[in-house]
Amino acid sequence: MQKYNIAIVGSGIIGMTLALQLSTINHINITLFGKKPKYSEFKTTAILATSFDIYKRLLDLNKSHPQISKLKKFKIIDELKTKKKIIDFDAREINLDSFAYNIRDNFLADRLHKEIKNNDSIIFKNEFIEGLEDNLSKTTLNTSDGVKEFDLVIGADGRNSIIRELAAINYSKKTYKESILVTEINHSIPNNNTSFEIHRNGSLLTSVPTSDKDSAIVMIDHSQKIDGIDIDDLNAIISEGLSTYLGDTIVSNKYSILPSVTINAEKLYRNRVMLVGESAHVIPPIGAQGLNLGLRDIITFYNILLNNEAKDPGSKTILSSYNNMRWFDIYKRYKSVNLLYQSMMNNNAGYSAIRNIGFLTLNKSRRIRNMLLSEGLSFNK
Numbered sequence: 001m002q003k004y005n006i007a008i009v010g011s012g013i014i015g016m017t018l019a020l021q022l023s024t025i026n027h028i029n030i031t032l033f034g035k036k037p038k039y040s041e042f043k044t045t046a047i048l049a050t051s052f053d054i055y056k057r058l059l060d061l062n063k064s065h066p067q068i069s070k071l072k073k074f075k076i077i078d079e080l081k082t083k084k085k086i087i088d089f090d091a092r093e094i095n096l097d098s099f100a101y102n103i104r105d106n107f108l109a110d111r112l113h114k115e116i117k118n119n120d121s122i123i124f125k126n127e128f129i130e131g132l133e134d135n136l137s138k139t140t141l142n143t144s145d146g147v148k149e150f151d152l153v154i155g156a157d158g159r160n161s162i163i164r165e166l167a168a169i170n171y172s173k174k175t176y177k178e179s180i181l182v183t184e185i186n187h188s189i190p191n192n193n194t195s196f197e198i199h200r201n202g203s204l205l206t207s208v209p210t211s212d213k214d215s216a217i218v219m220i221d222h223s224q225k226i227d228g229i230d231i232d233d234l235n236a237i238i239s240e241g242l243s244t245y246l247g248d249t250i251v252s253n254k255y256s257i258l259p260s261v262t263i264n265a266e267k268l269y270r271n272r273v274m275l276v277g278e279s280a281h282v283i284p285p286i287g288a289q290g291l292n293l294g295l296r297d298i299i300t301f302y303n304i305l306l307n308n309e310a311k312d313p314g315s316k317t318i319l320s321s322y323n324n325m326r327w328f329d330i331y332k333r334y335k336s337v338n339l340l341y342q343s344m345m346n347n348n349a350g351y352s353a354i355r356n357i358g359f360l361t362l363n364k365s366r367r368i369r370n371m372l373l374s375e376g377l378s379f380n381k
């Protein structure tokens, strides 16, 4: 059987997961370019229950591993008006043990990196790519070993993707007026595997369990407020928001700040180049959707290759199937998460109405709650 050469550019969580997943296919040789990633020590990712199996298969990672925290419940607290509105969700409502499994990005990246190094079918090149040329018959990368030709180059090089730029794949990008702060807190009351989401005018404060009495924090607020924040202000904001649920809170002395951006590629391929993960889509960190979208990119592409064993993976038939099968899911998620984000951050009457209707309906209708949860978890995707 003819063998085909695929280059994956970018060894973040998505690039490494993709390399391991594709390495199980016989007719593919994988070369992965990138350096071992180092994420913020506080950055965690909630992997949805419907996506977690990929790590069981590829890393033999168990949901009960001590580094993984179960997210069994979440509580949304709307403090936009003087009277609080609260909605509670429990995974048992939809017959699940947990909605998601929260894991530190650095722990997951370390596990993936170790597995890649032990995998003889993946050539790992510890370097950054700076040049690409592509047309319908071939794609070349400028590497430290000279110009190398591949049947397909996959950009897994994140939100500032150079592969997306060099392949001239159009995309839209919006930078919001807010910034995102990530840190971790210790709290006196156990979180009971619950994530709390506090919505206030123009801000969002989320805690996600990392152990019994520790939770990761994602705070979104106006850039002026976040960028100049000091640890005392941060402690005060977090304690004011979460002490009702988590008792006394102490913020770790360190935190990381990121810009709030959203990106949507117009198309997921061009010639013999395709995109996965954040090189194709970036959405605000609400509802644990970002990495999970990238994992669905991987599974979809893997299934297409598996079902078309003899076909060239860089051919138009394969890449347009990938685009057709992924585009709508990504677009839908991109639109809905951005709408939700704007409804939380903007205080105008239109967004306020959407939010109010949402709260009323969710509290009254069990069928709509179940629909929303199933959609959020992407059942049957």
Ligand SMILES: Cc1cc2nc3c(=O)[nH]c(=O)nc-3n(C[C@H](O)[C@H](O)[C@H](O)COP(=O)(O)OP(=O)(O)OC[C@H]3O[C@@H](n4cnc5c(N)ncnc54)[C@H](O)[C@@H]3O)c2cc1C
Residues within 6 Å of the ligand: 009, 010, 011, 012, 013, 014, 015, 033, 034, 035, 036, 037, 044, 045, 046, 047, 127, 128, 129, 130, 156, 157, 158, 159, 161, 162, 180, 182, 218, 258, 276, 277, 278, 279, 285, 287, 288, 289, 290, 291, 292, 293, 294
């Ligand atoms: C605060 C926050 C919380 C989040 N929480 C969740 C969550 O709970 N659930 C969820 O599903 N998602 C979540 N996300 C989204 C999730 O973190 C991202 O979708 C995911 O990490 C993206 O992974 P990636 O591999 O596509 O990109 P990255 O992690 O950015 O990896 C890209 C890699 O490519 C490398 N690279 C770049 N250029 C080159 C080059 N030229 N050559 C070689 N390598 C290159 C970079 O060094 C990097 O290692 C969150 C995001 C944020 C900001």
